[in-house]
Amino acid sequence: MSRTFLGTPAFPEAARSALANTQLRRNLAHATSTIRAKRAAVVGEVAEWERLRRAGAALKDRTLRHLDTYLQQLEESLTRAGATVHWARDAAEANRIVVDVARRHGTDEVVKVKSMVTAEIGLNDALAAAGITAWETDLAELIVQLGDDLPSHILVPAIHRNRSEVREIFLREMGRYGRPAPADLSDVPAELAAAARAHLREKFLRSRVAVSGANFAVAETGTLAVVESEGNGRMCLTLPEVLISVVGIEKLVPTWADLEVFLQLLPRSSTGERMNPYTSLWTGVTPGDGPQEVHVVLLDNGRTQVLADEVGRQALRCIRCSACLNVCPVYERTGGHSYGSVYPGPIGAILTPMLRGVGADAQVDSLPYASSLCGACFEVCPVRIDIPEVLVHLRAEVVDSHRGHPSAQNAAMAAAAWTLGDARRTSVAERVACAVGKLLRRTRRRAPGGRATLGALPGPAARWADARDVPIPAPESFRAWWARTDGGRTEQQ
């Protein structure tokens, strides 16, 4: 179980194969439209949703402005409450810290609460390399882990699977790692959930070490929060003796009262629920109750680099709700794997290049272009991240990082800018285009309504003309018509 996103081709190519997967298309269209409708309904109930969004954005912005202060406050609060605080600059440091703690307790397995950040740092592989098995306990994460698959959604990592596929995975794989699925397992969701529950229960009861992330970390009190739907998180956070939580440094909120805003924004935006079933909050160690050894790993892994980007830093407001994925027409058709990152969809298209660095490779550089800039993501984002703005900003960074290298695109843009930078040059170019248009019009077909078109074309033009008819220039440009007829005033009827 060690598949990674390494080697994913650039987005256009990865998307091409995903688009041909009819089962994936069907599963995603069904799942995203269901969540979209649920979200729209529960968001519509909140009269002051826009004010709530603005409050969420403002709280996060303020926290990020004073991040150094709040991080130190969090460390003090956590230490006071009996937790051990570790600082990790990158994935390797964070993984080493977690592995060391687990090793100290002589365990060969840990249970895990679903966590994006541990997926980001590849913790499961690092643990496996140290001979420690990480059991994912979230239902969808379990499906992904058993299927030797990769997550394709922030909230619902197995969104690309339907229930008959889940049934097959459970029947085939569960027995290899613990309690097998009942031989007569059907694809009824309740039966699938019961099989997962029975399979996971023995791991909850046996494991002495748990690993989690956190949705929020309260600087004032040192409280961590995990928001979930299945109760597996509650099991992991309370049953084991040792709890290690890996927390990105952007997860901070200053005070307990700030949770009020985010606990309204998050469930409505993510699962389309008014309130999520399980909200677990814990503050260090409580003697005689729950884990008696609590570690918190505060992780940077590129986040301070994002913070330094004046336009891009708004991405650090993200509370991982995945509303932008569910509403994205690109994500709905290409699925999460096409993005080649644990963070797929619109937020992934900005976060991955910023965390990894623009120019890292062609795959990373293709992500800011994996969007039609339709703006649906910005409209639903509960913390008002202007994703289209950041996408365009990152596109400029991609272009700037390749300036000076000859390419067809650089040449085309330079030529277009030269022509369109002057009205006379533009007018000459238009006269040429219109003359060609006049010739083509004699031979070509007309689309309904009279717009003249060309059919399929070879070469690079196929990128458009493969599936779409091509418009033919008018015989006379608007500019030429205006000049010839004095704006239509002298035109002969």
Added chain:
Amino acid sequence: MAVGLLVTCLNDVLYPETGKAVVTLLRRLGVEVTFPAGQTCCGQPMVNTGYLDEAVPLVRRHVEAFAGCEAIVVPSGSCAGSVRHQHRIVARRSGDPGLVRAVEESPPVYELSEYLVDVLGVVDVGAYFPHRVTYHPTCHSLRMLGVGDRPLALLRAVRGLTLCELPAAQECCGFGGTFAVKNPDTSVAMGADKARHVRESGAEVLVAGDNSCLTHIGGLLSRQRAGVRVMHIAEVLAATETPAALADPAAEVAR
């Protein structure tokens, strides 16, 4: 003073009829229209592809061409959004304080339906168009500008027009500028669903406020021989009972 028509580079060379329709419509409503000859392109294709430096001369050209106009009217939500939101980003990037100031002082820009409804205060523009029409709200007019139901209100007031509901109307058609050629497979997959919804609407004419999106959806519909034509909303709103407006829909538009 008069309103300056920003015809857009796309309409200028591919769809001049849309520009002529705006002129006809605005004159009918008593508005004096000029066409500043110095205009070329708003620079959006460069900006959205990441070529900010290349957009600088285009933004400079734009503010010079339209200086002195009372307002700018543009038959495109996308280009209106570019002028309104992106020009200052490009100007800042240029490092030229003069350009930054010129962009700030540039006349207000209105997408056509905004100008008709908000500035002129008209909904019934005296148009006649006896056809079954469906309307696609383009993403930039809908989400960047927030034109809301202004275009629908204008279409509802057109005599003889039957408005058909477009399923999943607010979903992007997949054009997205250079997205259409940088990610052609995804673009076409999105467009195929839009074209299906257009056919399901039962309309014979698809109308939108952006000819760029209509080039994409219309290109798909035409390839499919779907029997649905595409028209810019300006052309519908300019149409009246005079014979020219009732021309054979299968023939070339009269020039």
